[in-house]
Every structure is written in structure tokens, then in C-alpha cells.
Amino acid sequence: MNRVAVINVVGLTKSQLGEDTPRLNAFVEKCALSAFPPAFPAVTCTAQSSYVTGRSEAEHGIVGNGWYDREAAEHKFWKQSNHIVKGEKVWDVLRRELPGFTCAKLFWWYNMYSTADWSITPRPMYPADGRKVFDVYTHPMGMREEIKADLGEFPFPTFWGPMAGIPCSEWIANSARWVEDRHQPTLSLVYLPHLDYGLQKYGPGAPEMKKELQDIDRVAGELIEYYEQRGIEVILLSEYGISKVSKPIHLNRIFREKGWIIIKDELGLEQLDCGASKAFAIADHQVAHVYLNDMSLLEEVKKTLLEVEGVEEVRMGKELWGEGTPGAERGGDLVAVSEENAWFTYYYWTDDAVAPDYARCIDIHRKPGYDPVELFFDPAIKNPKVKAAKFLLKKKLGFRGLLDVIPLDATLVKGSHGRDKVREDEMPILASTKHGEITKAEDVFQVILEAVRG
Incomplete structure (x- = not known):
């Protein structure tokens, strides 16, 4: 049983790797690198669900970041219960096979009430007086106050909105180190959203993207180095590429x-x-x-x-x-x-x-x-x-x-993003020391299984 960390750098493609990503380049150069057709739709919730179940969108049921509930006659976006995702999850398969296996699921979506051993996800509180209190939800519940005492409050305004930026990805990377230092999960799933913001806001190739790429290269690169120093195998992953739109x-x-x-x-x-x-x-x-x-x-x-x-x-x-x-x-x-x-x-x-x-x-x-x-x-x-x-x-x-x-x-x-028929340099990527052929998003599931099985 190997220890593995999957670092999901959203929006990372072959076209984004270059002079502003020296750390990521260095990792990719010593790995097998695959670009593969994205899930359909090529959006976060769908892609991640295909990765963790190995099933198609029809089977796991995550047809987008949201959809219309015909029975309730309501649209539902960005729900968080893991029960919504149909099918056995990769951590359940590995736990059944490998005694002592554990999993940390850090900011991947549908993170509430999953069977992962440790999880953290953004979750505001909504008191009856109309306030919205920024916070995170954790499992176990007591971990919330412990990690905030050590890392400070999660910088929620930088996770989404006009102030979205690198601080939230820095906090997530620090939370991954925090969990590793205390619990040493067999499998860590880490979500770094930063690159997604600039690519949607400025567009691929825009001058502003230089700093955005440098920032995520630093955060992701330092996290890769941290895991490698501890003998943990790293899988670098993304969910989709982003196209210029007008x-x-x-x-x-x-x-x-x-x-x-x-x-x-x-x-x-x-x-x-x-x-x-x-x-x-x-x-x-x-x-x-x-x-x-x-x-x-x-x-x-x-x-x-x-x-x-x-x-x-x-x-x-x-x-x-x-x-x-x-x-x-x-x-x-x-x-x-x-x-x-x-x-x-x-x-x-x-x-x-x-x-x-x-x-x-x-x-x-x-x-x-x-x-x-x-x-x-x-x-x-x-x-x-x-x-x-x-x-x-x-x-x-x-x-x-x-x-x-x-x-x-x-x-x-x-x-x-969202289209599944895209150029190779706008396809999601996976880089690891070795893996089999990846022809679709569901194949990532098997890559993770094989990496942990050793």
C-alpha cells in the first residue's frame, strides 16, 4: 500500500505550462503526462464525480454543477452532500481492500457526509438574524476549531467572488500539510482552485495571467515538494481547460x-x-x-x-x-x-x-x-x-x-469551459510516475486505485 496525494490544480493544461510554471514543469518532466477528453459537461462537480467513482455522468448522476429538480420544481446549484453522487467511491474501494487505509478529502466538492476519514469544505453559517458567517465544515467536527486555531480563519472571500485569489489556495495547501502532519492519510485529495479565477476573468494568454500562473506554481510546487520529501507519491491532476470567450x-x-x-x-x-x-x-x-x-x-x-x-x-x-x-x-x-x-x-x-x-x-x-x-x-x-x-x-x-x-x-x-470537444492543449491533464492509458475522465479512478495499491 503506497501513500498518495492527488493535487487537483483546476484549469491546468499543457497550454498553461511554460515559463511561469517552473516548479510544475520540473514535476511534469519526470512523470508520465497524459491529456485526456474531459467529462461532459467539463465542469468541477461532474469531473470530480467521474474521478472518484470511475462511472459515467449518467451513472453517478452529476450532470453539472447544478440542475433542475423536477419533483421539487426548484433549481439546485452547488449542493454539498456526498450522497448525491451515486456509486462506490475510490476511498471505499481501497478501504475494503487494504486494512488500515485512510483518506483525507480536502475541498473536493460533495464533501459533506462522505465516508472519507477527514474532510474540509467551505460552508458558511446562516443565523436566523440574516447574517452570513464565513466558515468551513469539517469531519470530524472537532477538527474545525483545531485547524482554525492553527491556520486562522479560512479566507472565504478569496474562494469566490470579485476578491477571489491565491489566499484560499494557500490556506487549502496549508490545511493539507496540517492534516498530513497529524494523521498521515494513505490518500489525500487536495483541490487548488486559484488558476480557474484568472482564466475566466482575464482569459487564457492575457498579460494578467502571468502572475496568476506564478502564484499557483509556487503554492502547488511547494506542496508537491512537501509530499515528495515525505515519500508520498504525487498525482498532478486537473478537471478541464478554459477557452477564450467573447x-x-x-x-x-x-x-x-x-x-x-x-x-x-x-x-x-x-x-x-x-x-x-x-x-x-x-x-x-x-x-x-x-x-x-x-x-x-x-x-x-x-x-x-x-x-x-x-x-x-x-x-x-x-x-x-x-x-x-x-x-x-x-x-x-x-x-x-x-x-x-x-x-x-x-x-x-x-x-x-x-x-x-x-x-x-x-x-x-x-x-x-x-x-x-x-x-x-x-x-x-x-x-x-x-x-x-x-x-x-x-x-x-x-x-x-x-x-x-x-x-x-x-x-x-x-x-x-464545459465543452468536451476541445483541442489537446485545452484538455485536462494527469501527471504521475506511471499510469495506464487515459481515454476518458472515468479512467482517473483506476489510476488512483493502482497508485495506492502499489
Whole structure:
């Protein structure tokens, strides 16, 4: 039984390795390096679920970072229970085979209530007085206060939003060392999200990416060296590559023009009523799940999608997921895939004055789709960081308020992902001392098994 650390550097591809990544280059050069087609959709929750189960999206049921729950008539994004992921997990297989095996799952998604021995995941607290208290959730529960006493509070604002940056990945890397020093897991799964932010915000090849690459090279490189010094085999992994984009696609606005979307007036602002709509889109980067409450419109909706500028193809849900699978239960009746330089917004309003209140906020759960514009401060706001600081102070004092600092300009976004048909230099990568052929995301599961088995 070998000890193994899987370091997931999100957004890392062959095209990102270069003069600004000397530590990562040095590791890759002494390894076997594979680029492989990403999971579909090529997004975090789907990719990670394929890696830890060795199953397809149809089988494990994670058809995106979020989807529409037909029974509850609600969209659900960024949920955290590991029970959502169907199939036996890699740590359960190894624990059954190898007496004494243990696993630490550090910031990989679906990290609550898994059977990993140690886990840490971002999880705010929401007291009844309206506050949002930044925090993490850990298993065992007592580890939360112990690790914060040693490392300080998790820098939550740098994990997502306009202030997203290297501090959160530094804290995660430090937490991996902290867990290793105390518990020596057989398998450590470590998620470093930093590179993802700059690539979406600035786009691949932008001048600003030089520092972003240097920062993640330092953090990931130092963590690799730490593990290697302890005789731990390192697997360097990523989930997807990011393409330059310049064309946002507003499917729900098009559906609204067709009369398929139902809008509710709530306190003078517009809310999308998915349960009452005939057809609507749940956007997730370069993929959009389209759900129909009126199946008689299927061919018309498909035809409309194919006529939208920037849509490359439309896949039938039944063909993607099959009948009676977890994927079929959750995935769209139609799945639209954008062209390389385009991506899908969730926007459904036609007048910014009546956009929902959450549109200008960092609100990853309430929005009916992923919103990368949350990475930007509204340029029309003077001193947005001061406004954010005042908001956080109000929250600490128990007052209600909106941190409405996010713009409504989707053209700001310069990078996106989600397509499975991408160039080799934009495919995810895996580097390890040795591994078999990787032809799909599910093969990563076997690589991890074989590395630990020795």
C-alpha cells in the first residue's frame, strides 16, 4: 500500500505550462503526462464525480454543477452532500481492500457526509438574524476549531467572488500539510482552485495571467515538494481547460420572446418561475440544460436552439443519459453546447431595472445558473471594496442588507469551459510516475486505485 496525494490544480493544461510554471514543469518532466477528453459537461462537480467513482455522468448522476429538480420544481446549484453522487467511491474501494487505509478529502466538492476519514469544505453559517458567517465544515467536527486555531480563519472571500485569489489556495495547501502532519492519510485529495479565477476573468494568454500562473506554481510546487520529501507519491491532476470567450448567449431571454418563460413580479422585481414555464434553460458555463414542462414543444425548442448564434450543437437528453439513470432524472431534456468562443448566461430579464435582487450579488445558490460575472466588481461603483467592508460590518452587527456589487455585463467574462470537444492543449491533464492509458475522465479512478495499491 503506497501513500498518495492527488493535487487537483483546476484549469491546468499543457497550454498553461511554460515559463511561469517552473516548479510544475520540473514535476511534469519526470512523470508520465497524459491529456485526456474531459467529462461532459467539463465542469468541477461532474469531473470530480467521474474521478472518484470511475462511472459515467449518467451513472453517478452529476450532470453539472447544478440542475433542475423536477419533483421539487426548484433549481439546485452547488449542493454539498456526498450522497448525491451515486456509486462506490475510490476511498471505499481501497478501504475494503487494504486494512488500515485512510483518506483525507480536502475541498473536493460533495464533501459533506462522505465516508472519507477527514474532510474540509467551505460552508458558511446562516443565523436566523440574516447574517452570513464565513466558515468551513469539517469531519470530524472537532477538527474545525483545531485547524482554525492553527491556520486562522479560512479566507472565504478569496474562494469566490470579485476578491477571489491565491489566499484560499494557500490556506487549502496549508490545511493539507496540517492534516498530513497529524494523521498521515494513505490518500489525500487536495483541490487548488486559484488558476480557474484568472482564466475566466482575464482569459487564457492575457498579460494578467502571468502572475496568476506564478502564484499557483509556487503554492502547488511547494506542496508537491512537501509530499515528495515525505515519500508520498504525487498525482498532478486537473478537471478541464478554459477557452477564450467573447460571446454570451442569453437563452432564457430568447425563450421569453417565444412565450415559453413565466415571470413572477416579486416586490417589483422579476423572478423566473421554472415550474410554470413551458421551457427554460439552466446555464452552466458552455453547456445549458434545457427543461420542458410541455414536451409537445420539444422539436420546436430544439430547432430554436440550433438557430441561436453561438450554439454549436444540441444533444438529446435521452441519448446522453439513457433511460432510468440518475443522469436522466436530473439532466435536461435537451442539452445545448456553445461554440468555443461563447458561453451561456442565466439572464432572463430584458430591463436591468427589474433584474432580481440576487443578480447583483454573489449568490451561487439562488441563481438559476452559474454566473461568472460574480468575479467582477461593478465598474460603476466607486470604491467597491469599501462598500463590501461596510456590508460585512453590518452583517456582523446583525443588520440585513445586500452586497450588490456585481455588474450585469456578461461581456466582461473572457474565459469559459464545459465543452468536451476541445483541442489537446485545452484538455485536462494527469501527471504521475506511471499510469495506464487515459481515454476518458472515468479512467482517473483506476489510476488512483493502482497508485495506492502499489
